[in-house]
Amino acid sequence: MITKLTAEQEAAMEPLKNEFLALGLSTADAPDAAELTKLFAKVYECGGLKPPAEVILVDSPVAIIETYEQLAKARGVSGTKLSASEVVSNLAYGSLDAGWLSYYNFFRRHAPEVTGLEIVDGLTGLLGRVSMWLGLENLVIVSRNPVEIHMENERLHRTDGPAIRYADGKCDCYSLYGTAVEESTIELLKKGDIKGVLKIKNADVRVVAMKALGAEAVLKGLGGKSIDTKGAEYELYEVSIEGRPNKLLRMQNPSEPKMHYEFVPPEVTTVTQALAWRIGWNLDATFAEPRAKT
């Protein structure tokens, strides 16, 4: 029974996490047919099953569904044929199983006193090698890894194409700051179509699309009109969004070269009023300059 972790075990966690993260997000091509056969023989053995007679390699999870359909038509099936949705619900994840496998592999590698975990070796062997797979009694249909995965700050993100792309282009996934979006949203961004972005019905998608365009571009696209300034640090804009007037305050960050934007009430007409409102003062209050800004 493990009751405490040693210093060596503590130190092993971070490198193991990084190793498995790289495996999980791998875009490496699949091994050759002989190696694939060996890998899946091990997976089946760990599950207490006879090795599959065939391993068919395809380019994407969507191609797994198509291949299953074609083979079912050509050869017939034992029992009931799976619907496309059932094929998807029966997929195992290959490289994408790295999360939970990292946890068992920590004990497998660094706590030899824990026995019986060799059962995860089969699935661990697939990490970094292949993506999703459908295991049947006598056959495996397995997808190659994606050829591209784009992350930013641990979130799936790409503004000019699919964040995840498989080789056959059949399972492209689009994402902005970790939020799944349609391909049409990315097309709007590529064209800089701000009005189109503002018409996106899903509020979460609309917000991330606006963020991707950037406040300056949104302001410009909305025909924002500068109505007051205070030095180079503050500027108050009037913008019309969906036919309603809004006021937006642009602020220079005093500590770094970064702009911040904040909506203020429509009745605000000067930067001074906007600054007073931000700190909860009456709009007509006299606003004294701070001695220092941090």
Added chain:
Amino acid sequence: MKRKRKLGKPVKRLAYVEVVAQAVDELGSQSRLRIINTVDERVSNRLCYQVYRQVSSQVRIQALRKAREP
């Protein structure tokens, strides 16, 4: 396609879920829960977020969507 054997039933439930269940039992009987939770938190949590919750869920949704297309 060398042979014209009928397609068998899916074995994910055997090859996958049973593997996990056995691993959970083995680990649970040989390690204190506190230790398991520490490793889970420091090794697997962020990985699961990035790889499982983001990549695999989006791929799965996309595959399902394509599967439902006429």
